[in-house]
Amino acid sequence: MIIKIIHLSKRPIVAKTLLIIRLDSIGDYILVHNFFSFVRNHPVYREYKITLCGNIIWKDLAEFLNENVFDSFIWLNRKKFKWNFFYKYRLLNQIHKAGYEIVVETTFTREILFGDTIVKSSKAKERIGSTGSPDSHLKWKRKIFSDDYYTKLITQSDENLFEFYRNKEFFEKLLQTKIDLNKPTLSFNKAEVGPPTENDYIIIVPGAQEKARRWSEKNFAELIKHLLSVYPFDIVIAGSVSEKTIINTILKEVDSERVHNLSGKTTLPQFGKIISLAKILVSNETSAVHFAAAIGTKFICISNGQRFGRFVPYPHQIKLICAYLYPDYIEKNLNNHLLLAEQFRYESKLEINEISVEKVFETVSEMIGTIN
Incomplete structure (x- = not known):
């Protein structure tokens, strides 16, 4: 119902705009964040204005690590999005009005009520996601309710891959190029905090x-x-x-x-x-x-x-x-x-x-x- 109301409002597609969606937990973000720079530097997306729609629990971490990757951020509170009608309406309407040309939901374990719903509301020209996790209680629901929200689903292996390699598989297929990255990396040299004790x-x-x-x-x-x-x-x-x-x-x-x-x-x-x-x-x-x-x-x-x-x-x-x-x-x-x-x-x-x-x-x- 919310999405039908939102879609009553017409808006143009804005060329060279990309929305990346990632709404899972802090550890998941750590295992995916290095790949975002490969999107930023890819010849196809180099001139795009790129927005990240992320889970607000890791807002400060993403803005610290990826400030040079994204042009803007949209932060989602999962609890409010699930239970607060007006909050959900405002966020979905904001994304729809932005008129993104391309939307990419990067999560392997896609969620119908979260990432998939945002993809549908965006009404972007291209809507890309993963075929998703093979767990039976989710796969049939996605097939019935939300697979058709996407214009393209990237096929991912049913093999039980370590999550970093799962992300690598997705982004290599998205960008159609090999990614030379073998482990997640983080640097906090610029973080403003001293050691909590003088001792080891x-x-x-x-x-x-x-x-x-x-x-x-x-x-x-x-x-x-x-x-x-x-x-x-x-x-x-x-x-x-x-x-x-x-x-x-x-x-x-x-x-x-x-x-x-x-x-x-x-x-x-x-x-x-x-x-x-x-x-x-x-x-x-x-x-x-x-x-x-x-x-x-x-x-x-x-x-x-x-x-x-x-x-x-x-x-x-x-x-x-x-x-x-x-x-x-x-x-x-x-x-x-x-x-x-x-x-x-x-x-x-x-x-x-x-x-x-x-x-x-x-x-x-x-x-x-x-x-x-």
Whole structure:
């Protein structure tokens, strides 16, 4: 109904205008952002005015990293877009009135209520997207409801590719050229923040969007106490404002001046800079791991194996100093990557707290041994 109302208003198509859509999470943005510069510098799009429609949760990060790539930004609040009729109408109407010549929805796991809806409302001359993730409960819905919103769907492999390579596949087909990029990269040299302590430190990020992917607060507290008792490093705990409760629970168990709480106190570029200055990151499977990988900070990821192959682990060819720790079933089958990638492609019901404090501590100790 909203789109029908919006389409009653006629407007011309503006030549050489391109809208790129990306609405998923912070880690997803890190794994795709390097490819945007290849669009900017491509002969076809070099003279285009390019706008990014992005998820507002990573606004400060995108404007810091991609300020020279995009001419303008449109920021979308997913919660408001889903539940607030007037907010949704204003944003869709803004995009329609802009009269983009080309719209590209770059997400592999396309969402009918978000990216696909924006594509439809744009009424752009060319509307390009991915054939999408093969998960059965989404594929049939897209085929019935939203595939025909597009003038072109780029065919992508059903193979369970690591997300960085999935993005590379899409952009190579979009631009019809090989892209010489083998890993995500980030630089926060210009981020305005100093180190949180004068001492060397290990940074710990105990949050995650889903409870099943969060190692317990008790476990993190015990790990921190062990690290403080054995090693001279300070501990920095970081996370978003929404993770303050988790972090405060940990801090109640750990009473030390060598523990520094940065939860909710940094922008994303500052968060990246603080990770870049750390000796080691210890984190659940969350965006912090992707920050560390793209920066080059050593990391340990505690994971229940969800979306194995797509987001965990980083492939060996990316050549990182890192370790992944999983529940027993995955640890016993790590030599059978294809089995795990099939079983845990979409979800994992394994108990993350099977991973012991002792195992994480041993892994951190081994990694400390690699520090120069």
